[in-house]
Amino acid sequence: MIWNESLTLHNGVTIPQLGLGTWEIADDKVADVVKAAIQMGYRHIDTAQAYENERGVGEGIAKSGVDRKELFVTTKVEAEIRDYDEALQSVEDSLERLGLDYVDLLLIHSPQPWDDFRSDRHYFEENVKVWQALEKLYKEKKTRAIGISNFEVIDIDYLFDHATIKPMVNQILAHISNTPFDVIKHSQEKGMIVEAYSPIAHGEILHHPEIVKMADKYHVSVPQLCIRYGIELGLVTLPKSENPAHIKSNGDVNFEISAEDLEVLKMMERIENYGQFDKYSVFKHGINQ
Ligand SMILES: NC(=O)c1ccc[n+]([C@@H]2O[C@H](COP(=O)([O-])OP(=O)(O)OC[C@H]3O[C@@H](n4cnc5c(N)ncnc54)[C@H](OP(=O)(O)O)[C@@H]3O)[C@@H](O)[C@H]2O)c1
Numbered sequence: 001m002i003w004n005e006s007l008t009l010h011n012g013v014t015i016p017q018l019g020l021g022t023w024e025i026a027d028d029k030v031a032d033v034v035k036a037a038i039q040m041g042y043r044h045i046d047t048a049q050a051y052e053n054e055r056g057v058g059e060g061i062a063k064s065g066v067d068r069k070e071l072f073v074t075t076k077v078e079a080e081i082r083d084y085d086e087a088l089q090s091v092e093d094s095l096e097r098l099g100l101d102y103v104d105l106l107l108i109h110s111p112q113p114w115d116d117f118r119s120d121r122h123y124f125e126e127n128v129k130v131w132q133a134l135e136k137l138y139k140e141k142k143t144r145a146i147g148i149s150n151f152e153v154i155d156i157d158y159l160f161d162h163a164t165i166k167p168m169v170n171q172i173l174a175h176i177s178n179t180p181f182d183v184i185k186h187s188q189e190k191g192m193i194v195e196a197y198s199p200i201a202h203g204e205i206l207h208h209p210e211i212v213k214m215a216d217k218y219h220v221s222v223p224q225l226c227i228r229y230g231i232e233l234g235l236v237t238l239p240k241s242e243n244p245a246h247i248k249s250n251g252d253v254n255f256e257i258s259a260e261d262l263e264v265l266k267m268m269e270r271i272e273n274y275g276q277f278d279k280y281s282v283f284k285h286g287i288n289q
Pocket of ligand 1: 020021022023024046047109149150171172196197198199200201202203206221223224238239240241242243245246247249250282
């Protein structure tokens with residue numbers, strides 16, 4: 001049984017709390033993965049222009065046999081796009097690749113281009129320009145909700161001061177051993193739903209001894225514990241898998257973590273590095289509190 005609870009965004013749109021991540025699933029493989037996940041009961045798919053798999057994601061959605069209106073599809077405007085017209089055009093291109101008339105959620109992928117990720121150079125004005133494009137697309141019903149990703153407090157505050165329509169979501173790195181509680185709190189106080197990306201730390205915490213021990217205690221897998229952790233914190237959680245058996249078990253998270261154990265997980269020592277995955281800016285630089 002796939003977890004099918006939802007949260008509600010500040011504009012009243014409901015968002016399934018469990019979504020399938022699709023980063024690094026190749027375009028020619030992702031259709032089968034998405035189709036299988038939807039047929040199992042997943043209702044939320046997370047992609048991005050940068051994943052270069054929107055075409056395949058759209059094909060999987062079309063072949064799933066499930067009514068489009070029952071699905072929640074997210075894409076993200078590339079981090080390198082810093083201009084109103086380019087952002088608008090990029091989303092038109094995304095819709096065409098996806099084969100959809102609208103997406104459910106459109107995000108600015110990052111407050112800074114990846115080459116400047118977490119540098120001192122902020123792109124406040126450029127983010128406002130891209131945001132204005134998202135507002136236009138929202139008004140035109142090309143997307144049912146708009147939001148941000150990887151935004152820290154300083155970027156959030158500037159955008160909120162200049163946005164006509166306030167962002168509904170902040171999608172950020174959050175998992176056991178690296179949960180940015182201050183950014184989560186700040187985002188929630190601004191009225192946003194927080195989405196936890198890389199809930200399994202891209203695979204880096206699969207063999208973490210203390211997490212394995214806790215998972216054993218609940219007779220669940222490490223990914224199930226990681227996914228349930230996000231749910232217990234009131235976050236949307238976006239595990240990626242291209243393995244049907246993993247996708248199925250990742251959705252089977254109808255158990256409760258005790259309040260005491262949740263505290264232990266929240267306090268777990270911060271992961272030192274992401275090993276081979278440190279090559280990615282999102283893991284190398286993380287998120288500053
Ligand atoms: N906004 C952003 O900047 C941003 C950044 C990173 C990620 N994201 C989103 O968040 C999603 C998830 O993050 P992620 O892709 O970094 O990784 P993740 O979900 O934390 O971990 C994925 C890894 O865990 C493995 N895995 C998953 N379920 C498993 C299971 N039941 N048993 C064993 N191994 C399992 C996967 O391998 P298999 O495929 O073999 O199962 C893969 O190696 C992304 O796909 C993307 O949609 C967004």
